[in-house]
Amino acid sequence: MTTARRPAVGPDSTPTVRADPPAGTHTGGGRTGAPRQAEPWWRDAVCYELYPRAFADGDGDGTGDLPGATGRLGHVARLGADAVWITPFHPSPLADAGYDIADHTAVADAMGTLDDWHAFVDRAHDLGLRVLVDLVPNHTSSAHPWFRAALAADEEGPERERYVFRTGRGPGGLLPPNDWRSAFGGPAWTRVPRRDGRDAGPARWYLHLHTPDQPDLDWNRPEVVAEYERIIRFWLDHGADGFRIDVAHTLFKEPGLPDAGPRQHEDPHRWHLLPYYDREPLHPLYRRWRALVEEHPGPRGLATAAERLLVGEVILTDQRRLARYARPGELHHVFNSPYAECPWEGRALRRVIGEALAATAAVGAPVAWVLGSHDAVRAVTRFGGGEMGVRRARAAALLTLALPGAVYLYQGEELGLPQADVPEERRRDPLWRMSGHTDPGRDGCRVPLPWSGTEPPYGFGDCAPHRCWLPQPDDWAALTVRAQEEDPGSTLELYRAATRVRRAHPTGPAARLRMAGPASGEWLTFRRGAGLRCLVNFGPGDLRIAPAHEVLLASAPVADGVVPADTTVWLRVRER
Structure with a gap:
């Protein structure tokens, strides 16, 4: 299904994409060697990030909560997720949207009670969803x-x-x-x-590496280490199946606290050199946590002790240094931040994908692909906004879900939500305040989900629109879950279909990705497992696929075998 050295040209001068990559095609990562027995669930998992204050409001006060989330977990299960990662729901003054925690083993009053947490966990487990708790170890709230x-x-x-x-x-x-x-x-x-x-x-x-309301802990102190082991055990005992570790590249600081020099946060390629990022003592700490989660009994979890998951938010651009956190005995997943920040450009994406797969293959780990999160501009807006942004975000979704490894979806991504324009007087993000009102912050991706109806709050809860956690745009009626469930061409239905097809075409225990495409980056193709091929047309022109290949799924309409620009298609491969 890929071209030879020069693409064949049909009668309409549209390049035709043919069968298999020629010899010498670029090979990405993947593990090699003899096939093993069934892979752990997390190696190829789809995980859903649930931001509780903006997910669903169960008591009508305008803020999402645990009871509201419990009532909507069926949406996550129908999406085809394997696990749900829930961001902090603990007591907090909310100086940084809950990442300034005053009590790590309690539930905030606005979020519910510990009994509500048990109900959330039980419902998730009944639906076959594992539950990951957000662990915030770099700092506490100043109210702690x-x-x-x-x-x-x-x-x-x-x-x-x-x-x-x-x-x-x-x-x-x-x-x-x-x-x-x-x-x-x-x-x-x-x-x-x-x-x-x-x-x-x-x-x-x-x-405080973040706000003054978030004082950094000293991880050289034994009582700090012991306290977080207590926190981990507590949530395992209360049903957690794993943890997402916030800013997992910080915690330890260089002894002596030397100066870091100018432009500290401006050049991400030098972040690993900063005296407060990526320090070596992090690795024995995570090996200790890995052993803890695999040995602690924890009676309520869905995953067995050996199946629990640790995923780290490690913000580094050097793929080899990033992969070190996923070495045997350390974290299971590390978010691939270079992929999350990559523009919609064929050459750049091929390079980032290849580097990620090669780096993780060297340590025997899967890549954890991420398109968006509560910290990032939504893909629709990041890829250009409007119709073009929607088209590219849909294509990026199919590309991401076809790749070998795990995928993390952020709530609202499956609805094709754009970044909302939050009025200045309603902004909560400390980035807005601490940047001197030059950075609008991250509130635009944290607006409550639209569930149904034609006007705010779109079924988010029984509250007046002005009381919502953050204001919703007035033009989201067509983006609600209800509206998209009734539209077979919607982004929601595309995601649901993609997870079904993905599950039917596993990559296998010894997957190797062979990427093919022109050096110009106009298109990219690779095979997922034995029966599925992914083709991405980055444009600007059309591509024609060989008629013997069946289109299983496409991010945009494909007519007469012609794949338009900014489109990803999944094809059934004709076996020889």
Whole structure:
């Protein structure tokens, strides 16, 4: 189904895509060797990210909650997911949308109760869905009892040793201890008022790689390590089947806290060199957690202890360094951030895919592909917006779901939602505030899901539209779940069909991906398993497929064997 060195040309001068890749075709990653017995569920899983405050509101207060999510889990199951990852639902002042946690083993009042959590887990397990809890280990909320005790303690008291407190530089210690910058803008240090209210002695500062409301923990302290092992055991005992680890590339800092230099967050290719990213002690820590989740009994989980899942949010562009976190005995999955940030361009995507597969193959791990998340501009908007953005996002979805490895879907992606334009007065994201109102932040991808109806809140809950967690656009009536279920050509039905076909065509335990296509990147093709071939036409022209190949699924209409630009098709391969 791929071309030879020069594409054949039909009567209408449309390049024709033929049978199999010629010898010498680029080979991506994948494991080699003798076939093994059945693969663990997570190697080829489809996982759904559920952002609870924007998923479904069960009590009518305008904020999504656990009871609301429980009532809508059938949607996730019908989508064909294997697991659901739920972002933080713990007590929090919401300085960073719940990622500033004040109590890691409790449920926020607005989210429900621990009994509501059990109901959520039980419903998910009844539907065959594993449940992943978001673990946030780099920092706590400044409202956490530990940090409150640290501020109340003596300047040199042991309570402060759980966090990163340092004396400032310069006269009186009035300058930050080093030049580190927050990922949200501004210095990564906040000065601490003296406990006695006097100005004697050098000033003390605490570290926060994110907002000042999120003080960083000191992971060299044994009590910090022990506390997170307690947290992990707690949620395993309460039904969790695994964990997604927030900013898993941080936690440890370079001893001595040296300066990081200029442009710290501007060049992602140098992030692994920053003294607060990608430090070596992370790896033994994750090996310790891997052993813990595989050994702890945990009576309520759907997955057995050996089937539990740890996935890390590791934001690095070097694929080989990224793959190190998924080495045997460490994390099972690591989100592939280079793929998530790649533009819709054939050469770039082929390079990123090849590098990802090669890097993970070297350590025997699957790639965890991601198109979007609660931190990213939605694909429809990122790929150009409007009709073009929708077309490309649909094509990207089929490309992603055809690749070997796991896939993480973000809620609303299956509906083709664009990035919403949230009014300035309703924005919650600290990026907006800490950037001096130059970065609109991430609120546009966190708007509540539209379920039904023709106007806000679109079935999200029984609340007035102005009371919703974030305001929904007035033109989303055609994007609701109800509207798309009645349209066989909708994005929702495309995703549902894709997961069904994907499951029917596993890549197998010794999958190797052979990608073919012109150096120009105009199109790309590869085989998934034995009976499915994926063809992506990045354009600008049409492609014609050989008539012997049956179109199983297409992201846009394919007529008379002609695949238009910005379209992905899945083909049944004619066996010889």
